[in-house]
Amino acid sequence: MKITNIKVGVEFNRLLSGHPVFAGDGYKLISPCQHFLQEIYRLGVERECDFVDYYSGSIKTIFRSYTKGRYKPFLNAMEELKLLEIKPGYYHCATNPEKSRCKRYKVLDLGKRLLEDEEVAYLRDLHNDPQIRRRNLQNRSKRKGKVVPTGDVAVDSTNKMLWDLKLDRAKLDKIMASHEFTDGERDSIRFSLLRYEQGDFKGVERNPKDGRIHHFWVLMKSEIRGAFFLNDRKIRTHTLDIRACHPVFWANYVYDFYKRTYKPVMESGLPVMDSTSIYPSGNHPVIPSLPIPPHYLGIDGDILVKEKNRWIAFWTDENTDPREIIAQEIGFTKDMVKSSINSALNGSRNRLGEWLAARYPCLFMVWDCTDVKLTGNEIAKQFETDIMLNPDFFHYAECLGVRIMPEHDGVSVFAKTRQ
DSSP states (O other): OOOOSOOOOHHHHHHHHTSGGGSGGGGGGHHHHHHHHHHHHHHHHHHTOSSEEEEHHHHHHHHHHHHTTOOHHHHHHHHHTTSEEEEEEEEOOSSOTTOOOEEEEEEOHHHHHHHHHHHHHHHHHHHHOHHHHHHHHHHHHHHHHTOOOOSOHHHHHHHHHHHHEEEOHHHHHHHHHHSOOOHHHHHHHHHHHHHHHHTOOOOOSBOTTTOOBOOHHHHSOGGGGGGEEETTSOEEEEEEEOTTHHHHHHHHHHHHHHHHHTHHHHHHTOOBOOTTOOOOSSSOOOBOOOSSOGGGTTOOHHHHHHHHHHHHHHHHOTTSOHHHHHHHHHTOOHHHHHHHHHHHHTTOOSHHHHHHHHHOHHHHHHHTTSOGGGHHHHHIIIIIHHHHTOHHHHHHHHHHTOEEEEOSSEEEEEEOTTO
């Protein structure tokens, strides 16, 4: 991968040029080094972590056009210059377990400062220097030309909208001046603006784990989304989402698991094997091992249905806020409930989990037999995306003369002012 759309900072260039590994033709490696450092910094901000897992094959791709993939001497040089910290050993990649050959990297304070200074200067020059802006637009146009339609209405619509986005700089300045953003939030905003300006919208596809489309707009701070509009003069007028999406669908998810896994066994009247059994030979029908232990098989299906209906009614009542009710019952504030409910539904043992077990014991019992850590991804895949990424939803918006940008359990609605 040849790095053609990156401007190396003067101070960064001066620092690396003084190291022996960048002597002679080695100066050409300064550009991919800065690109790698930017990637680690950006991922650390997006994932809210210090050390970032980064697959060795991806690093080889960055350096391949320069060194046929050799990169260790240059990363070691950045570590010696106190730009980067490399954690010893290899790790399984947190975001992609199949890519297990990963080291962990952290951009140190000096590296952050040099990158921040250069990125701020680059964004300023894009606005003020016609030559730099023209060159960037040419590179952006090349990237746009490589986008190939997939046939997936949601993916293709999202891709088109990302490229149709325009930035109102005056409005952005007002937003930045009127909010007190933390350093981490400012980092996130800067990375979002860089990705927008450079057309770095790669990876617009459905994630196989949760079915969602993870893209640049979702990662952007919500406060600055109002500074963008579409090239047909449509502005972001509303956000439409499913209230408490994952809690709402939790009971359906648990009940569907029950119907697939538990109910057929009970209705069959066949014996259930324990986890140590071996499949018998011959024609004797036996149900294979199940995730539900035998002593749980006495669950009353009618009670389970009643609990499911009660749960759904609780979360969809338009006249009450379920989070306020839970807060009163367990002594939390509403904000504490809001931050705890999703972690509880993904297996964290907290007060919300205790409340679930007490109020909905049958649902909790069945759910506890699932792989609870996958609850969030499964709800997103089975329920949320079926609604928010439904092709008919996009076609309906088009019939109304508006456009929608997916935001996982919601969408941004773009419309003309009179609409």
